[in-house]
Amino acid sequence: MFGRLKKKLNEAIQKVSDTVTDTVEEKPEDKVIETETIMSDTQSDAEPTTEYIKSGTSEEPKETTIATEKPKDKKPKTKKTISATLKSAVKVVSEKKIDAGVLDDALWELELVLLENNVASEMSEAICAEIKERLVDKSVSRFEVKNIIEDTFKKNVRESLECEPLDIYKIIEKNKEEKRPTLIMFLGFNGAGKTTNLAKLGHLLKSEGYSCVFAAGDTFRAAAIHQLEVHSETLKIPMIKHDYGSDAAAVIFDATKHAKAKGIDVVLADTAGRTHMNKNLLEELKKIVKVNTPDINILVVESIAGNDIVEQGRVFSEAGVDGVILSKWDVDQKGGAALSLTKAIGKPIVFLGTGQEYKDLKEFNIDDVMENII
Ligand SMILES: Nc1nc2c(ncn2[C@@H]2O[C@H](COP(=O)(O)OP(=O)(O)OP(=O)(O)O)[C@@H](O)[C@H]2O)c(=O)[nH]1
Ligand SMILES: [Mg+2]
Incomplete structure (x- = not known):
């Protein structure tokens, strides 16, 4: 995911440490x-x-x-x-002490690299301000300069990604004890990867020994029901569907009723993709949530969606978001915006979608991200 950012970042860091040191050497x-x-x-x-x-x-x-x-x-x-x-x-x-003017020029280049790779401007500014504070008027060697920049970057990214985790298994287990199914609903922007990652989660939960049922809650897009049906048949997970154009809230309600009656552990409910700019579609989503009170709302966001990621996160949060799947993590693009989402909405990233196959759902781990980014 961060191949591009990593390369550019390392070049910029090298440049900052070189510039700082070269200038000092010109005494x-x-x-x-x-x-x-x-x-x-x-x-x-x-x-x-x-x-x-x-x-x-x-x-x-x-x-x-x-x-x-x-x-x-x-x-x-x-x-x-x-x-x-x-x-x-x-x-x-x-x-020698590092001069503020020299550092400003060098850090500006670093900030540009972060911004070009969609790292949010607040985060880019904070990183550069902290680096400056740690270097200006301090006596440090070239080696230390590089370490300080890397440390500051990692610390800021880590802080931004840290959040109270969402333990899906714990919720399922607790509900099982109370003999009721866990309803996990997928929401998000058009084409974000809701249906695909819902199927992946179904595959994962089934392999962990949980019984599942799909709810074909996207009654809006032509072929959406069929798309989920194909996954249902392939994974041998039953599916509850109504006709196209019917009430999505009712489909999910029926699927939950079915799961309760049959002792099924988890309902995985699909919903139609909607733009966060459309108020009516958001109101409809809120209604689906109100009728069904899902145990977990998963927001699926394309990790490559650029600076729109945070805005999507904020608006969908109005309907209630408990955790995030960052899809298309395998696509190497300007991924910096994904680093700001958790801090913006206060909800954790639970999984990364790392491809189009059922196995391509990876539990999110901050250390893995840190290793990949710098
Ligand atoms: N490379 C990659 N492709 C993905 C991933 N997740 C989903 N896709 C692809 O993205 C496209 C859209 O995925 P869908 O699951 O249909 O997205 P959606 O959000 O359900 O779309 P709508 O229902 O139309 O809103 C499909 O071609 C998927 O195969 C992922 O993690 N990596
Ligand atoms: Mg879909």
């Missing part, structure tokens, strides 16, 4: 590195002036003299001098 004390690197790299014929050599190598005049006395066609023996000076340069770098 007068480090002049000797420039002098001798130029000599060694270009094998210049021009002999440095005595005055310049003195200012650059006051601590090691001997090596510098050897270098200037070498025949024109040979590379000056400056190896020892360079490595010695590099050592002192590292010391200088770690003793």
